[in-house]
Amino acid sequence: xxxxxxxxxxxALTELxxxxxxxxxxxxxxxPLMIMIAQWTGYKKNDEHYILxxxxxxxxxxxxxxxxxxxxxxxxxxxxxxxxxxxxxxGQTIALPLFMETFAFFFEAIFLGIYLYTWDRFDSQKKHMLxxxxxxxxxxxxxxxxxxxxxxxxxxxxxDIVDGELVNIQPFLAMFNPAMPTKVAHVLVTxxxxxxxxxxxxxxxxxLKGSKHVYHKKSxxxxxxxxxxxxxxxxxxGDFSGKYLAEYQPEKLAAAEWHFETEGxxxxxxxxxxxxxxxKYAIKIPYALSILAHFNPNAEVxxxxxxxxxxxxxxxxxYLFDIMxxxxxxxxxxxxxxxxxxxxxxxxxxxxxYRWIIVAGGPLSIIxxxxxxxxxxxxxxxxxxxxxxxxxxxxxxxxxxDLMLLLxxxxxxxxxxxxxxxxxxxxxxxxxxxxxxxxxxEKGGDIL
Amino acid sequence: xxxxxxxxxxxxxxxxxxxxVASIDFGAGFFNAYSLLIGKxxxxxxxxxxxxxxxxxxxxxxxxxxxVGIVGFFPQTAFYYGTILLVPVSISLVLLAxxxxxxxxxSYGTRGHIGYTLTYGVAGLLIPASLxxxxxxxxxxxxxxxxxxxxxNYWTLYTSPFAWSIVVLSIAAVLxxxxxxxxWYAHKANDIEATxxxxxxxxxxxxxxxxxxxxxxxxxxxxxSESYSHMVNLWWMFAISAVxxxxxxxxxxxxxxxxxxxxxxxxxxxxxxFAYGIAQYPYLLYPxxxxxxxxxxxxxxxxxxxxxxxxxxxxxxxxxxxxxxxLFNKKYVTGKEDxxx
Amino acid sequence: xxxxxxxxxxxxxxxxGILCAFWWAPRDYHITKEQEKSRE
Numbered sequence: 001x002x003x004x005x006x007x008x009x010x011x012a013l014t015e016l017x018x019x020x021x022x023x024x025x026x027x028x029x030x031x032p033l034m035i036m037i038a039q040w041t042g043y044k045k046n047d048e049h050y051i052l053x054x055x056x057x058x059x060x061x062x063x064x065x066x067x068x069x070x071x072x073x074x075x076x077x078x079x080x081x082x083x084x085x086x087x088x089x090x091g092q093t094i095a096l097p098l099f100m101e102t103f104a105f106f107f108e109a110i111f112l113g114i115y116l117y118t119w120d121r122f123d124s125q126k127k128h129m130l131x132x133x134x135x136x137x138x139x140x141x142x143x144x145x146x147x148x149x150x151x152x153x154x155x156x157x158x159x160d161i162v163d164g165e166l167v168n169i170q171p172f173l174a175m176f177n178p179a180m181p182t183k184v185a186h187v188l189v190t191x192x193x194x195x196x197x198x199x200x201x202x203x204x205x206x207x208l209k210g211s212k213h214v215y216h217k218k219s220x221x222x223x224x225x226x227x228x229x230x231x232x233x234x235x236x237x238g239d240f241s242g243k244y245l246a247e248y249q250p251e252k253l254a255a256a257e258w259h260f261e262t263e264g265x266x267x268x269x270x271x272x273x274x275x276x277x278x279x280k281y282a283i284k285i286p287y288a289l290s291i292l293a294h295f296n297p298n299a300e301v302x303x304x305x306x307x308x309x310x311x312x313x314x315x316x317x318x319y320l321f322d323i324m325x326x327x328x329x330x331x332x333x334x335x336x337x338x339x340x341x342x343x344x345x346x347x348x349x350x351x352x353x354y355r356w357i358i359v360a361g362g363p364l365s366i367i368x369x370x371x372x373x374x375x376x377x378x379x380x381x382x383x384x385x386x387x388x389x390x391x392x393x394x395x396x397x398x399x400x401x402d403l404m405l406l407l408x409x410x411x412x413x414x415x416x417x418x419x420x421x422x423x424x425x426x427x428x429x430x431x432x433x434x435x436x437x438x439x440x441x442e443k444g445g446d447i448l
Numbered sequence: 449x450x451x452x453x454x455x456x457x458x459x460x461x462x463x464x465x466x467x468x469v470a471s472i473d474f475g476a477g478f479f480n481a482y483s484l485l486i487g488k489x490x491x492x493x494x495x496x497x498x499x500x501x502x503x504x505x506x507x508x509x510x511x512x513x514x515x516v517g518i519v520g521f522f523p524q525t526a527f528y529y530g531t532i533l534l535v536p537v538s539i540s541l542v543l544l545a546x547x548x549x550x551x552x553x554x555s556y557g558t559r560g561h562i563g564y565t566l567t568y569g570v571a572g573l574l575i576p577a578s579l580x581x582x583x584x585x586x587x588x589x590x591x592x593x594x595x596x597x598x599x600x601n602y603w604t605l606y607t608s609p610f611a612w613s614i615v616v617l618s619i620a621a622v623l624x625x626x627x628x629x630x631x632w633y634a635h636k637a638n639d640i641e642a643t644x645x646x647x648x649x650x651x652x653x654x655x656x657x658x659x660x661x662x663x664x665x666x667x668x669x670x671x672x673s674e675s676y677s678h679m680v681n682l683w684w685m686f687a688i689s690a691v692x693x694x695x696x697x698x699x700x701x702x703x704x705x706x707x708x709x710x711x712x713x714x715x716x717x718x719x720x721x722f723a724y725g726i727a728q729y730p731y732l733l734y735p736x737x738x739x740x741x742x743x744x745x746x747x748x749x750x751x752x753x754x755x756x757x758x759x760x761x762x763x764x765x766x767x768x769x770x771x772x773x774x775l776f777n778k779k780y781v782t783g784k785e786d787x788x789x
Numbered sequence: 790x791x792x793x794x795x796x797x798x799x800x801x802x803x804x805x806g807i808l809c810a811f812w813w814a815p816r817d818y819h820i821t822k823e824q825e826k827s828r829e
Contacts, residue, residue, distance in 0.1 A: 001597060033807070041814045063553070069508055070548040074541050076512055080519055081537060084530030091523025092744050096751050099520050102512050103759035109505040110766045114773055134766070171751040178795065185799030189806055217820050226810045233806040237799050244795045295791070342819045397597045398531050404538045411545045422553045 007392045009401035010082040013408060017075045018377070019370055020412045024068035024419075026369050029143040029188070030195025031061045032108070032136040037226065038219075039132060043125045049215045051125060052435065053222075054132075057199060058116060063422055065112065067415050072105070074408065082401065086384050086394030089166065093159050094152045096171045101145035108138025140188055147187045150376070151179035154386050155248055161388075178248050182241040183376075189237060190372065193230035194365040196223045197331055201362025202427065204355045215432045220358070221342055227361075228335035234328055239292060246293030249386065250302035252379040255313045256321045257289055258282075262303040266290045271322050274315055313381045320375040327368035331361055451749045452739045455521035456732075458756060459514055460725050466510035467721065468625065468714060473507045474572035475626020477547065479649060481569020484562065491641045495634050506770070508548060520752050524742030528733050532591055532600035533582065540578040543571040573619055580618035584611035588672050588734025598736070610667035617660035621717070624653040628696065628713050632706035633775070647700055654697045658690075661720070672734055678727035685723035692716035 035054045042050030076098075080087045111134040122128045158174030159166050200223035203216045245253035253259070258269050258279050266289035272282025287297035294301070304312060334357055341349035348354055380386060384394040476496045483492045519526045550568040585591060590605045591598050605611055627650035634642035665686075668676045679686070692712045699709040730738040743749065 001595060033810075037810055037814045040811060041817075044815050045817075065505070066549055066553075069505055070545045073508055073512055073544060073548075077515060077537055077541055080515070080526045080530035081534045082530075084527045087519055087526035087530060088523045091519045091526050092748060095516070095520030095523070095744070095748060096755055098516050099752055100755055100759070102509060102516050103755070103763065106506070106509040106513070107762055107766060109509060110763075110770050113505060114770055118773060166745070169745045169747050171748050181796050181799045185803045188803050192806070192810075214820060214824055217823075218817055221817055221820055222814055225813050229806050229809050229813070233802050236802050240794050240799050243791060247791065247795070295794075396531050396534060398534050398599070400535055404534060407538060407542055411542050415545060415549050418549055418553050 001397060002392045002395070003397040003399065004392075006397055006399055006401050007395040009405055010395045011391065013401060013405045014075075014078060014082055015374075015377070016405065016409060016412065017071060017078055018373065020416070021068070021071035021075050022369060022373055023366055024064045024071060025143070026191045026194050026366070027061070027064045027198065028068040029139045029191035030193075031057060031064070031199070032112075032132065032139045033192055034195050034199055034223070034226065035061065036129070036132045036136045038222065039125070039129045041222065043129055047218075048439075049218050050222075052215065052432070052439070053219050055119065056430070056432075056435070060423055060426060062112075062116065063419050063426075065109075067419050069105075069109070070415065071412070082396050083384065083394045084396050086389060089385065089389065090149070090152070092166050093156070093169055093171070093174045094149050097145040097148040097152075097175055101142050101149075104138050104141035104145055106138075108135050108142065111135045111138065143187055143191060144184050147184045148175050148177075148180050151183045152177050153384065154183070154376075154380055155179035156385050156388055179244060182237060182244045186234065186237045186241055186372075189230045189233040190369060193227055193234055193328075193331070194369055196227035196230065197335075197365040198362040199223050200227060201359045204358035204361075206432070208352060208355050208359065211431065211433070213432050213436075215436075221339070224335045224338040224342075224358075227331065228339055231328055231332035231335060235332065238325070238328070242292040243295065246301060249380075251304065251307045251312055252317075253293065254302060254304045254307075255315055256317050256375065256379060258315065258318050259289060259301055259303045261305055262300060264290065264298045264300045266293070266301040268292065269318070272318075274318070310382065313379045317375050317379050320371045320378070323371040324368050324375060327364050327371075331365060331368075334358065334361055451746060451753070452743045454753065455743070455749060456725075456739050458753075459517045459521060460722065462510060462513045462517060464718060464721050466507070466514060467621075468717065469507045469510055470576065471622040471625035472629045473626075474547075474576055475622045475624075476630060477572035478569045478623065479626065479630070479646070481566050481572070483645070484565055484569075488645065491639075491645055492630075495630065495637060495639055495642045506767070508544070511544075517752075517756075521744055521749065522732060522737075522739065522742040523744050524737055525732055528591075528598050528737055529582075532585065532598050535602070536578055536581050536585075540575055543575045543578065547571045547575065573622065576618040576622045577615045580614045581605070581611060584608070584614045586728065586731075586733055587668070587675065588731070591733065591736070593736065608671070610664070610671045613660055613663040613667050617657070617664055620653055620657040620660050624650065624657045625713060625717070627653055628700060628706075629710055631700065632710045635706045643706075647703070650700050651697070654693075654700075658693065675727045675731075675734070678729070679723070682723045682727060685719050685726075689716045689720040689723070692719065 035057050038050045038057065039054035042048065042052075042054065111131055115128070115131040115135055118128060118131070152174055155177040156174070157177040158170040158172070160168045200220055203220040203223065206216050207220070242253065245256075258272070258274065259266060260277060265287055267284040267286045268288030269279055270283040270285065272279045274280075289301050290297050290299045293299060338349050338354075338358070340346075382390050384391045480492055480496045547568055550564055550571075553564070584605065585600065587610065590608070590611075591600050593599070627646050631643055631646040631650050634646055665676075665679060668679065693716045696709045696712045696716065699705050699712070728734070730740060732739055732742060744752075
């Protein structure tokens with residue numbers, strides 16, 4: 001018994017909540033590692049600027065954690081409220097990582113609270129820094145566990161179905177499904193990459209506003225290096241994901257690549273516009289799709305022709321794929337040029353226009369995260385549980401979902417505006433120059 | 449001790465944890481807003497701020513543990529409760545969102561915007577009210593299944609005296625628990641004025657708590673006679689809880705041993721909460737769901753229990769560390785040491 | 790090879806990335822060098 005409008009509105013509300021939550025969740029996973037690297041560098045080189053970096057980033061981080069907690073609880077409950085049939089089935093097979101994700105976050109939240117409130121209480125920086133390890137580990141592990149649940153939706157394993165009943169359930173097999181490694185690794189490295197470029201955008205903006213303080217130069221170089229490392233890692237793991245899709249979810253890859261006929265020596269279609277079944281203005285790189293899919297130029301790649309119409313995801317996901325990949329490549333180039341330019345003394349990386357590009361890098365990375373997740377979720381359609389349950393079958397039958405969509409849209413607007421206002425105010429009221437004076441007067445010591 | 453009973457008792461402990469920790473959090477928020485209204489905010493604000501700042505994220509996680517856990521151990525509840533609770537739980541979620549964001553924005557950003565503090569305080573009461581509705585629904589009588597789909601009829605729910613007495617009890621409990629706890633916490637921070645004020649609130653809210661609790665038992669008879677008869681033969685548990693309640697109130701009244709009072713308070717609520725839970729046995733949603741027919745497979749149950757035990761071995765020490773560094777740390781409580789980030 | 794790339798290689802890349810970030814972070818020689826120059 002499917003309530004058409006409930007299905008439509010449930011999908012809309014879930015997409016809204018996830019699209020909003022993912023921004024704060026990505027920062028929530030990535031920034032703790034940035035804080036740890038900064039504090040570790042500060043401790044190792046005994047350089048007070050890096051310690052200050054960790055402290056200032058932690059202050060802003062609390063705001064994003066607050067909104068992340070709230071929207072995380074929202075999506076946690078909405079999974080059962082909007083998709084009861086799906087959760088009834090998922091509850092029996094993949095409840096374990098959902099349960100462990102809560103533990104991982106709880107662990108992170110406790111140590112974050114302790115870390116924030118014991119800044120100068122310990123005699124050495126080292127002890128205080130050790131508190132960060134459970135925060136960073138907890139943050140990354142909560143991403144790992146929740147991505148395992150998403151991977152399960154794409155590759156359900158660890159159970160059998162005998163006349164409609166789930167039997168012989170192996171919870172660990174369900175967790176270590178084929179989609180898990182590439183998805184989890186890609187989520188982690190893109191979270192680190194995005195957090196690096198978001199923080200770098202702040203440093204770049206501060207420099208554009210005229211701050212000459214060496215603190216910003218150090219933080220920008222540090223963040224560009226981290227951004228470079230993880231954008232390369234993201235591209236490499238992206239390639240592995242292509243190989244996974246070719247073998248386990250061929251229609252998702254075919255739709256993302258607009259690969260219509262099954263053929264060997266398949267060429268990769270970059271950009272382009274779809275007109276019926278005809279791709280126009282695209283750049284076609286011969287053999288590239290076969291290499292991406294099977295690491296061998298003349299391997300056969302399954303095309304859209306192998307599947308019935310109603311089993312195919314919407315073809316617009318190719319645009320999302322292009323957005324994600326181009327931003328990823330662009331940011332890799334920006335950070336590479338900066339790091340090499342710094343080493344070789346090129347001056348253009350200190351120019352205003354280059355700094356504007358770095359500032360644009362923050363929002364661009366978040367757009368790439370959104371495009372990536374829309375690609376992943378829309379790419380799995382028409383299934384909510386690949387091959388087992390179509391999305392309409394999983395949705396709730398209760399009405400009023402449209403009303404709830406309005407309610408939550410209002411709340412997310414308040415949360416978005418609130419967090420931005422607070423972060424901007426925090427950023428404006430506390431330039432680095434003033435904070436260093438406060439630290440001096442507080443400690444009476446002389447630094448630099 | 450079958451797996452089903454182990455599963456439901458573990459979840460019930462988590463829910464109880466949430467009731468206590470959230471009551472203190474919500475009550476503190478309400479008293480903070482209330483004192484702002486009557487111009488006494490200078491007394492309470494720093495005590496409440498100092499208690500809340502490192503702890504507020506932890507409150508939310510207890511709730512998430514409960515509902516993720518219940519979906520894990522009893523997947524059928526996802527189907528039944530998911531379908532019927534869309535509106536009530538969404539409202540609670542919106543209130544939680546307002547409160548959660550307020551706290552971070554307030555303590556790290558904007559200073560004392562009165563409108564926001566008031567919404568924070570009021571939300572602090574509406575959340576327990578809206579969440580406690582779920583207890584009423586579980587009691588039965590508001591849900592009927594129409595061709596396989598459970599439907600909640602709002603009208604009978606919102607006009608049922610039983611549901612309203614549960615809501616009143618939840619509000620009274622939130623205020624009473626937080627008042628008693630904050631009396632003790634202010635006493636430890638030797639903030640005389642705050643202790644005096646909180647003690648007054650504790651005594652004010654003691655009576656309404658008892659009245660609404662008795663109201664529920666009376667209403668229960670007409671709603672769900674089976675659970676009511678269970679409650680009657682558990683009378684001795686409710687008696688113990690009543691005795692604990694009286695001793696707590698006496699201790700508070702005589703300004704002695706606030707710490708013991710808090711301990712007895714938690715014991716009182718624990719006994720009453722578990723008695724209520726046992727009275728509902730074996731129903732998760734009367735009369736449709738019992739813990740047996742909605743239980744997950746044994747392999748998943750065992751995996752969940754293992755994950756749960758490992759998780760607790762990780763969490764209890766870290767919670768203890770949090771408490772030791774802040775709530776029970778002499779210097780922190782008296783505000784000598786506030787190395788705020 | 791294909792299954793190694795799909796199942797194990799991703800985690801190796803993540804760990805290598807994190808280690809590389811920790812190794813490369815303190816090497817801010819170029820900035821400190823610039824600073825000495827600017828102070829003279």
